[in-house]
Amino acid sequence: MQRVVDRPILTIAIPTYNRADSLAYIVEKIAPYLDKNLSLLILDNHSTDETQRYCLAFSQEHSYVEYVRHSANVGGVVNMLRCIELSHSRYTWLLGDDDDIEVELLPELVRLVEEKNAFGYHLLAKSRQNRKISHYRFENKEEFENSFFDMTAMHLMSSNIFNTQEASRFFSEAYRLVHLQHAYTLFHVKFLEENHSVEILKLPILKPERIVVKRWSKFAAHLDAMETSYHLFGKKIASKEYTVRKKELLKIATQALFSSKDEGFDTLEVKRLFWMLGVKDFFYPLLFLMMIFLSQGSWRKYLFIYGLYGVYIFRYKNNYVSAMKSFFMLQKEESLYMFLVKNINTTRSHYFKN
Numbered sequence: 001m002q003r004v005v006d007r008p009i010l011t012i013a014i015p016t017y018n019r020a021d022s023l024a025y026i027v028e029k030i031a032p033y034l035d036k037n038l039s040l041l042i043l044d045n046h047s048t049d050e051t052q053r054y055c056l057a058f059s060q061e062h063s064y065v066e067y068v069r070h071s072a073n074v075g076g077v078v079n080m081l082r083c084i085e086l087s088h089s090r091y092t093w094l095l096g097d098d099d100d101i102e103v104e105l106l107p108e109l110v111r112l113v114e115e116k117n118a119f120g121y122h123l124l125a126k127s128r129q130n131r132k133i134s135h136y137r138f139e140n141k142e143e144f145e146n147s148f149f150d151m152t153a154m155h156l157m158s159s160n161i162f163n164t165q166e167a168s169r170f171f172s173e174a175y176r177l178v179h180l181q182h183a184y185t186l187f188h189v190k191f192l193e194e195n196h197s198v199e200i201l202k203l204p205i206l207k208p209e210r211i212v213v214k215r216w217s218k219f220a221a222h223l224d225a226m227e228t229s230y231h232l233f234g235k236k237i238a239s240k241e242y243t244v245r246k247k248e249l250l251k252i253a254t255q256a257l258f259s260s261k262d263e264g265f266d267t268l269e270v271k272r273l274f275w276m277l278g279v280k281d282f283f284y285p286l287l288f289l290m291m292i293f294l295s296q297g298s299w300r301k302y303l304f305i306y307g308l309y310g311v312y313i314f315r316y317k318n319n320y321v322s323a324m325k326s327f328f329m330l331q332k333e334e335s336l337y338m339f340l341v342k343n344i345n346t347t348r349s350h351y352f353k354n
Helices: 020-033 051-061 076-085 103-116 141-146 164-168 171-175 180-193 215-233 235-258 267-277 283-294 299-315 320-327 336-353
Strands: 010-016 038-044 065-069 091-094 120-125 160-163 198-207
Touching (some): 010 020, 010 076, 010 103, 020 038, 038 051, 051 065, 076 091, 076 171, 091 164, 103 198, 120 180, 141 180, 160 180, 171 180, 180 198, 215 267
Parallel strands (some): 010 038, 010 091, 038 065
Antiparallel strands (some): 091 160, 120 160
């Protein structure tokens, strides 16, 4: 294991498992920017692919790279927390091995982290750069709760930078949490509870994920974020989280129900949503319940589908084609007409067969 002699300002810590190609892509991009103020730490959760061979060779060639491999798979939470525990820098940035960044902004990031001297930082992804933000620096938990909408992506691992020494005070509590989002969100919560600053950095360094995530995985990720808010902040914040995410949850569920391109309808995830909500927001749970009923093959499902087509035609009559393509996640070159014909033919054959 190679040690970094100097104490850098920032360590980019990447927890990884069996993603050698994806890992190589991001570390090759970062490597030219490493220096005495910026180091790289790779935590390998006992990968069985080419990760070890690649990382050993790479760390030998770069003096500001440290590679640590666990002797057994310790789980995602432990591997991520060990990134912070083994970091030698003032600050540690957790970066996913499937994420991408604008590497030319790394020197600016190091400068901002040192200059602003907060306990924790939250990076805004590129997709959120145009959001109207009313508050950039939070000094306590109450202040954060009142401006929660400004930090709705806090549950994205790669958005988080922590003061390494201060985060280490809460390792024992973090290691007891079984959920990955609970664990790294905990540090921000603890900083705020002790009236320490957490700041939003409006630096467009985070790019979209390079790996396509399936729809129901996205649905589960939204629920995981809501569950984290409930666990660490309480019902009030979890309720706010839901108001931010409910439109996307509804969109994913309806697309899954109506589109033959999708991976099916995950009833268990929808039921988990009901449990988390306590079924207090009646409109959306009732609509989801209707979807569960209709997804069982009833002819009413198809009546509902065509009714939805009608609603979209009425609502988006001036831009119907682009609205429908967006809803069903069709590519620009795909024909909306052929997609609908395929659904209608599938519907007809299924109806008459039953």
